[in-house]
Amino acid sequence: MRILLLASAFNSLSQRVFTELRARNHVVGVELALSDSIIRAGVTRFQPELIIAPMLTTAVPEDIWRTRPVLIVHPGPLGDRGPSSLDWAITIGAREWGVTVLQAVAEMDAGPVWATVPFPVTACGKSELYRTEVADAAVEAVLLAVARFASGIFRPRPLDYTEPDIRGQERPYFSQDRRQLDWQTQPTRDILRTLHAADSQPGVLDELCGRQFYLHGAHPEDRLRGTPGAVIATREGAICRATVDGAVWLTQLRERSPGRRAFKRAAAEVIELSQVPEVKVSPTEAASRKTFTHVRYFERDNVGYLEFSFRGGAMNTAACEQLLAAYLQAREQAVDVIVLGGPRDFFSNGIDLNTIEAANDPAMESLRNISAMNDLVEAILTTTDKLVISALAGNAAAGGVMLAIAADEVWCREAVVLNPHYVLMGLYGSEYWTYSLPRRVGHATAKRLTSQPLPLNARAAAALGLVDRVIAGDAAGFSARVHRDATILARDPDLTTRLVEKKRRLAADQADKPLRVYRAEEMARMRENFFGTRSTYHDLRRKFVYGEKPIATPAYLRG
Ligand code: COA
Numbered sequence: 001m002r003i004l005l006l007a008s009a010f011n012s013l014s015q016r017v018f019t020e021l022r023a024r025n026h027v028v029g030v031e032l033a034l035s036d037s038i039i040r041a042g043v044t045r046f047q048p049e050l051i052i053a054p055m056l057t058t059a060v061p062e063d064i065w066r067t068r069p070v071l072i073v074h075p076g077p078l079g080d081r082g083p084s085s086l087d088w089a090i091t092i093g094a095r096e097w098g099v100t101v102l103q104a105v106a107e108m109d110a111g112p113v114w115a116t117v118p119f120p121v122t123a124c125g126k127s128e129l130y131r132t133e134v135a136d137a138a139v140e141a142v143l144l145a146v147a148r149f150a151s152g153i154f155r156p157r158p159l160d161y162t163e164p165d166i167r168g169q170e171r172p173y174f175s176q177d178r179r180q181l182d183w184q185t186q187p188t189r190d191i192l193r194t195l196h197a198a199d200s201q202p203g204v205l206d207e208l209c210g211r212q213f214y215l216h217g218a219h220p221e222d223r224l225r226g227t228p229g230a231v232i233a234t235r236e237g238a239i240c241r242a243t244v245d246g247a248v249w250l251t252q253l254r255e256r257s258p259g260r261r262a263f264k265r266a267a268a269e270v271i272e273l274s275q276v277p278e279v280k281v282s283p284t285e286a287a288s289r290k291t292f293t294h295v296r297y298f299e300r301d302n303v304g305y306l307e308f309s310f311r312g313g314a315m316n317t318a319a320c321e322q323l324l325a326a327y328l329q330a331r332e333q334a335v336d337v338i339v340l341g342g343p344r345d346f347f348s349n350g351i352d353l354n355t356i357e358a359a360n361d362p363a364m365e366s367l368r369n370i371s372a373m374n375d376l377v378e379a380i381l382t383t384t385d386k387l388v389i390s391a392l393a394g395n396a397a398a399g400g401v402m403l404a405i406a407a408d409e410v411w412c413r414e415a416v417v418l419n420p421h422y423v424l425m426g427l428y429g430s431e432y433w434t435y436s437l438p439r440r441v442g443h444a445t446a447k448r449l450t451s452q453p454l455p456l457n458a459r460a461a462a463a464l465g466l467v468d469r470v471i472a473g474d475a476a477g478f479s480a481r482v483h484r485d486a487t488i489l490a491r492d493p494d495l496t497t498r499l500v501e502k503k504r505r506l507a508a509d510q511a512d513k514p515l516r517v518y519r520a521e522e523m524a525r526m527r528e529n530f531f532g533t534r535s536t537y538h539d540l541r542r543k544f545v546y547g548e549k550p551i552a553t554p555a556y557l558r559g
Pocket of ligand 1: 010011012200313314315349350352353354355395396397399422427
């Protein structure tokens with residue numbers, strides 16, 4: 001079938017729907033809903049049999065939905081309507097929510113229903129929920145709706161609020177007035193819930209040190225206590241603020257400054273905190289605590305698990321150094337297998353473009369960041385006495401994919417979307433990709449993957465050899481399966497032979513062309529990207545960080 005995806009942005013969910021439909025042999029195009037005229041032109045050009053809107057923040061023009069079937073993916077259960085569904089789900093403490101695929105009609109979210117799929121509401125930020133449970137349910141609902149549409153006999157169900165199974169309702173836009181925090185009276189649970197419901201957009205507007213900020217990236221804290229509202233500690237760029245019955249960590253702030261654009265930055269770098277202590281936690285201690293940190297380490301059944309989770313998957317210089325230090329420590333332990341990766345959400349999206357944008361000298365900071373990333377990747381590539389596994393519970397892009405493939409094996413949750421390219425940021429890329437990518441997929445495929453900015457799902461990546469194992473199921477099931485399979489590997493009598501072979505192969509590769517030569521060649525190209533006068537990187541990065549929309553749908557998406 002010819003299916004056109006209409007999306008406000010080619011975001012994670014749109015990318016996932018795109019890859020899943022293509023995998024089922026549909027001819028899929030994408031049109032960004034940048035204006036009514038762009039939508040109309042896109043529909044005329046593509047001539048779709050079906051239009052699907054996986055993520056749309058504007059209305060579909062009437063002449064389009066009257067003349068073609070348009071299915072809207074709404075992140076709410078049957079009967080739910082309104083633009084802030086997930087904010088409401090988190091705020092009312094719903095345990096279960098849903099994704100519903102409705103046909104577009106004049107009234108928003110009121111059309112006949114093609115499919116609806118429930119999902120459990122995990123206690124986390126809205127965008128993490130969106131990229132995980134919501135995305136899983138949305139893909140299932142879209143595939144069901146497409147199959148029903150293709151059958152030609154399915155009649156979508158009109159929305160009738162008198163029917164007993166319709167529990168959703170119309171809910172208003174969730175404005176900042178509803179998000180107000182009172183640090184002097186509200187318990188931690190309520191404060192976390194308000195922050196989670198607003199994360200990562202729009203954040204909760206609040207006052208700190210006499211300035212107005214949108215607060216982002218909330219995490220619970222189990223031990224620190226202080227005067228409610230006060231900032232009582234810092235750690236890894238985050239600040240800890242006391243509540244009446246505990247404390248919460250905030251990782252990012254975005255200043256509200258009318259007339260001036262601002263982007264999210266590490267909280268501790270934005271406000272003046274001379275009297276506030278830095279309270280560190282080790283990766284091992286953090287593994288058994290409910291506190292904020294980027295890196296955790298624990299061992300189980302002769303396997304070391306190095307979990308990491310960086311906001312937006314973005315790894316700045318300090319993050320790379322922190323992870324490298326923890327990795328080197330893990331390498332010293334008496335385990336034969338090391339598993340890398342967090343239990344949920346992004347694996348990694350490469351260097352941190354926000355930190356770079358905020359730096360006094362972005363070109364120099366880019367260089368520092370990529371060098372720190374390369375040091376980490378090199379440590380993984382040159383580990384010969386242990387088997388290293390990258391376990392991707394969530395998506396990875398650019399240098400984040402290359403970080404993953406530095407390991408011996410790459411295991412992916414089936415839902416994962418990979419973007420193994422740097423072109424959208426105008427970068428040649430480093431992270432030893434010129435060594436590790438062709439080694440896995442061959443030179444021709446490596447060239448294709450890195451020159452077209454298209455996403456791949458886990459199964460397609462496995463078919464190319466980029467991924468070794470695809471694991472179906474939800475995020476919790478993925479962690480359990482990774483533990484099981486890693487334990488089996490660690491007990492495998494052939495492991496010693498495998499490690500000997502690994503050492504031999506690395507030595508042969510180094511003799512053929514040393515890793516430092518790959519790095520030097522990549523860095524020569526990256527220096528041109530960072531410091532060259534004809535480079536597009538700084539402009540593309542600025543647009544990304546400030547969330548600027550393109551003026552037209554890029555040709556590679558149109559299909
Ligand atoms: N640096 C800083 N922030 C990053 C980032 C990076 N490398 N990659 C993602 N993010 C942030 C986004 O700004 C966004 O922040 P927000 O939620 O506060 O708005 C969040 O992570 C999620 O990203 P988003 O783009 O909304 O998610 P997506 O799933 O729709 O798209 C990507 C994911 C990876 C395709 C897209 O974010 C991207 O292209 N990132 C840049 C990758 C890159 O070029 N890295 C540098 C070269 S190594």
